[in-house]
Amino acid sequence: MTTSLPSPSSGPVASEHSAAESTEHHPDHRLFGLATFLVADGMTFAGFFAAYLTFRAVNPLPEGAVYELELLLPSINTLLLLVSSFTFHRAGSALKRDDRPLCRRWLLVTAILGLSFLAAQLKEYFSLPFGLTDNLYGSTFYAITGFHGLHVTLGSLMILIIWWQSREGGRVSSQNRFPLEATELYWHFVDGVWVVLYGILYLL
Amino acid sequence: MTLSTPSNLADTQEHLRWQRYFGFSTDHKVIGLQYLVCGFLFYFIGGALAGALRTELLTPISDFMPREVYNEVLTMHGTIMIFLWIVPVVNGAFGNYLIPFYVGARDMAYPRLNAVAFWMIPPAGLLLISSYFLGGASQSGWTAYPPLSLSTAATGQVIWILSVLLLGGSSIFGAINFVATVLKMRRPGLKMMQLPMYCWAMLGTSILVLLSTPVLAGTLVLLSFDIVAHTGFFNPAMGGNAVVYQHLFWFYSHPAVYIMVLPAFGLVSEILPVHARKPLFGYTTMVYSIMAIVFLGLIVWAHHMFTSGTPPWMRLFFTIATSFIAVPTGIKFFNWLATLWGGSISLNTAVMFSCGFIVNFVFGGITGVALAQVPFDIHVHDTYFVVGHFHYIVYGGTVFVIFASMYHWYPKVVGRMLNEPLGQLHFWLTFIGLNLCFAPQHWLGLNGMPRRVAEYDPQFQFINQLSSAGALLMAVSTLPFLINVIWSAYRGAVAGDNPWNALTPEWLTSSPPPEHNWHGEAPLVHEPYGYGLKSPAAS
Amino acid sequence: MGTLQLTPRIITLFIGIALVLVGLWVGQNVNLLPVDASVNAPLYDQLFKVLFSIGTTLFIGIVGMVVYSLMRFRRRSGTVTEGAAVEGNLPLEILWTAIPAVVVLFVGIYSFDIYDRMGGMVPMHDHSMAGMETMHEPEASGPGQKTWAGISSVSVEGQPPVAAVPIEVTAMQFAFIFRYPEADIISGELHVPAGQPVSLRMTANDVIHAFWVPEFRLKQDIIPGQPTLLSFTATRPGSYPIVCAELCGAYHGGMRSTVIVEPPEEFANWVAKNSPVKATPASATLIS
């Protein structure tokens, strides 16, 4: 171990500005922070999934409360989200190349995919034979898909906002890509959660 | 960004103006002190509630307050002490104040998020307390087990949930900041294995916060649905499962005990080497044992549920896992003992409180290992034995470390020393009070007194009065402390930059530190515990 | 470290032995527990003594180390000396990782042996279902039928197994109700015969309660929607408190009852006196 012991009593090493420079302008850690937050957010879903699986294993449902879920709509929804991850990625690459119009077009496509997902989800809700308070299965189903739907809603709104901000003269540009990259990371996360959710709630 | 490096004293004083502490400041030192003062205010409220509980328990009958109120006070005491005192202070206050110094930064990674995290706490606290006046506070204990929490004091319970959600959010935001600051904000040239131990403790703690708090948040949201929307997740009458709540709750709340105690381990590791003039013994094993505790801490939760109808294999697994936490914990204690051994120890109040912590925590740790044994726990679970156990840990452990830290860092923060005789008085009153209050409770539990009761078998009266006397002593012990803190701020001996001749970076700047921490470049400290290696006391 | 001679080592050894002896003495002679009144209570007390001994030895040892260090290595005021620059000692650190690991492993295995002898590891059979089904398979039985874990009845060592007296316990805010299905008795107090296993099937009407008899060293939560099982064999005639040990509302502290352990004949008399079912085969087996 190398030893470089500043003597504690040496007092302030006065050099006016150099210091400020070297530690003040640290690299941008905001994406790292967002990733950390998404780990935490993922744990919320993990908790819900664990509860769902435990309920399923130990709490038998009352007579007539065992449902076969329709798979078509959720499968289309899975596809929508997967495609939207891809389109978002394209938007990101376009921004890097400073091709704002293309970026905005891809963003719009992504937002439309997200909103279609939400519409399809609502359609499914209205066609289901059970409600929120009917039984344990219904409650858990709506709680988990609802919590995920909230994430998609938020994500779609953010996409529309950066779509607006990336117009000519807006604040999102190839120099300031953070808003787009943050939203993209978040969007991939939401899609990833859906894939797990689809597996657990629909396929299992 | 404009940055004014303070060049004269007037500037230094300027940034310490008191008004800053009531506003939305992004300075990590201001935020740290905001956490600290706010935490202490809630500590006094929680302490007053504890006094009310111990007064009720002077007699075996329920005569001091109605039974419902006893349960409200009990719930408030626990919630305030955990979520508004220990967690914010031992993480938020010391973490925000110290971590940027330790990594050689000018602030935390996300200063604005940091301020937001703090400012979630006062509203949450006020919300919690307001439930008293909005139709009654929650009465189901800080664990809020359904179905009891679904059927009593619904409004109070919902407010309790909202408040805990806010506090949990604050804690998560804080953790994001600590992780990023420790991992990403280190001054160039500073390696992870050269960081002061408190950084590692906060890293471990923040990992626990990030992995476990969201689960609690999700669970409480479901619980609030059960109350408000009449779903039946945890309501057996509607086909739900009350025990699943316990699993989810303890998945957070066992790690929570490490969220309360790992930072304290870190702080003690900073304090002891300075005053024993010796390097921290076994730095590397200390780091590994923190990480081992983090890992094991996540897989032991069901030791709180040995009587909840858990299947035998689960009991077996959780007994073994829990017992094994004693190993990394033991390593840390032996390392502290070895740090003291052969040192040149100054017996000041900071050291007394640190050693008091070791003694109390060893006691609580031993009863903890006993509690981890299923057959042992079946008898004493949910009795005063457990109350004794965790107060030895939380009060005798963490609160003692908070006090040790007050005596150790007060000179840095205020620029003046705390008074030693008053400090020693504070220590002895607290130490005797704690042991008088909580040691007899183990006997109560073994002999048949359950916890959370306002009335009890008359044969237990004398021991309960003994315990209440200890509580009174602890209440009295805060007086010398308060007087000391206020008096010393004006009259205390001037501390100078480094009164302890310490080597960790926060001492290598002025007391109190300037606006952006350093008068110039942040020092590069490779050996934060290099006592005796070189002679630092050259001056 | 090179200067370690025989003398300090021998002193350390002696101190160690003395500590162990003190621990053993304290564990054996300081009694912190109420009387034992069930078959598993002496088992519990045996475990308690072992843990108490180990704990005492460790606690005195560590506190002794702290106090000794503080006195021996105290800095005289006014002096500025540094301590020895020892940063670690790998063999020592391995030693104090290994020893606690072994102790903890021993304690874990030992306590599981005790738990097994108490009946905690016996696969559970629900007497109300003719004892046919294993209880840990959720699919095995319909809703409301299954019993969740608790403690099963074990026969007293060295004696042939005896059929357990089945009793149904209902907990509610804020009382226990005991029903003897075979004799059709409903009672607010629990009467049990000494020396004969008893098996409680417990259900809760409203919130979670817990059934605790300190003199039996047994406790089991009573959970709405999840019947639990608790078996024991009382040994010492007398009456002991039944305490609710899970916060269940305002009157939780007052939720108590009594268990009366009687010699088998007296218990039989009590059953005969209170049972509306006279001399049916069921009550006959119960009394025998």
Ligand code: HEM
């Ligand atoms: C050697 C380490 C420890 C072990 C083995 C241990 C073990 C246990 C066990 C088994 C219980 C459950 C007792 C019961 O309810 O029947 C318990 C309760 C508790 N412990 Fe610990 N513990 C340890 C350290 C800690 C620490 C570090 C803290 C906090 C800083 C803590 C705080 C608590 C609290 C608050 C409870 C009571 C929770 C409640 O039921 O409200 N313990 N401990």
Ligand SMILES: [Cu+2]
């Ligand atoms: Cu725990």
Ligand SMILES: [Cu+2]
């Ligand atoms: Cu009760």
